[in-house]
Amino acid sequence: MNIGEAATRSGVSAKMIRYYESIGLITPPARTAAQYRVYADDDVHTLRFVRRSRDLGFSLEETRELLALWRDKSRASADVKNLAMAHVRELEEKAAELKAMADTLRHLATHCHGDHRPDCPILADFAASAPTQAKA
Template structure:
């Protein structure tokens, strides 16, 4: 089948299928004489696998590892579980960061009248020095999580 049909069958856009091929997440599709990509049911199966992993938030790198483990029938289930647990930890870290932001914002918002008057604890909270000193010089601040 053509790339469009494979896309519909797998739920992965044609753009992404070509991209996944380019970055070698999947092997190059067979081509017709006129260089159209063709896909087998097996290829679609792989694409579905990718879509499900992606929908669970796995990165391309993690999916590469998962695909390799999927194909390796003799691998230990512990190998798969390790990737999953690591990803769960990552998700929980992000959830915690989001929860912290939400909590702070809700706190500020709850003290804001939200009417026509100008005084607003939210914006004052951003403006006031809260004794934090120099900010976290981290490569990955809270913002990257959102």
């Protein structure tokens, strides 16, 4: 199949498929005489794997490791689990950070009239803020 079909079937855009090939994440497929890339069902599987990994927030480098583990039939499941759990902690940390920002901002907004009057505690807070971490 051509790259377009592989893209549709895997959920990875043709653009990204070429990119993944260029950085060595996936192996270059065969080519027709006219240089068209030719993919097999197995390639689509790999692309779906990558897609799934990306959807779960793994970077391309992490995805590369996961692919290696996937292909290594003798890997220890502990290796995978460790990688996964480290990632879970990162995700949860980032989620908590975003939540903290939202909470702070929501709190500030609580005290803002939100009407035609100009005074606004949100901007007041911004203006009064001290440097986060400087001038120790």
